[in-house]
Amino acid sequence: MLAIIGVDSERVTAMLVNGLAVLGGFLAGFVVFGVLAWFLDRWLTGGKAPVQLKKGCRVVGGIIVAVIVAYILFNSGGTGNGGDKNGGGPTTQSGNGDQPGTGSNQQTAPVEKPPVEDPATIKDANAKIETIIVTVVTGEDEPVSGKKYYRIELDGKTDIYTLDDLFGKLLDRHKPPEKIIRITPRYLAHGGEDTPSAIQLITRGRLENIFVATGKDKK
Numbered sequence: 001m002l003a004i005i006g007v008d009s010e011r012v013t014a015m016l017v018n019g020l021a022v023l024g025g026f027l028a029g030f031v032v033f034g035v036l037a038w039f040l041d042r043w044l045t046g047g048k049a050p051v052q053l054k055k056g057c058r059v060v061g062g063i064i065v066a067v068i069v070a071y072i073l074f075n076s077g078g079t080g081n082g083g084d085k086n087g088g089g090p091t092t093q094s095g096n097g098d099q100p101g102t103g104s105n106q107q108t109a110p111v112e113k114p115p116v117e118d119p120a121t122i123k124d125a126n127a128k129i130e131t132i133i134v135t136v137v138t139g140e141d142e143p144v145s146g147k148k149y150y151r152i153e154l155d156g157k158t159d160i161y162t163l164d165d166l167f168g169k170l171l172d173r174h175k176p177p178e179k180i181i182r183i184t185p186r187y188l189a190h191g192g193e194d195t196p197s198a199i200q201l202i203t204r205g206r207l208e209n210i211f212v213a214t215g216k217d218k219k
Helices: 009-045 051-074 163-173 196-207
Strands: 128-136 150-154 157-161 179-187
Touching: 009 051, 128 163, 128 196, 150 163, 157 163, 163 179, 163 196, 179 196
Parallel strands: 128 179
Antiparallel strands: 128 150, 150 157
């Protein structure tokens, strides 16, 4: 409804929340200063201070705390009202340090790396291509511990790794152009290229410039 009449509903909500917080600060100060005034009255005058003076202390204390709360909220952006600390309008996201964006809530689109060239198509007699078969495991196929979804056999030893540990092993062997690693995934009964662990493997391969075979590329 507020959006229809051109009012920023998030900003209105934030202002209402801040207002309630200021009111809460006043009530807290009213109570705390009232208790403090009572103790001072008992200690200094034996309970003979005028009632009006003690009430005045409570009111002044409530105002002091309310002002402090308001200063903190409205000079630090409040509770997510999107403004800067000087009470300005909403900030923009340009992804370029302190440079202003060109529009409201502007975001920089993520840069996606292009697919890695299949080493099998590289015609270089000096390049040694090592194909590593990675079995991608899912929790439906067998129990998985600690995000270890990737089983490989290296140097006659079979082990299962997390994604980070897997690429740590492979990057030690991937030394282009002399030696190039090529990953061929294998999937169990409940696996496939559309599973999260497979997608992470393919994406990480692109980031590390290691080819991961998909679909028709598998050989």
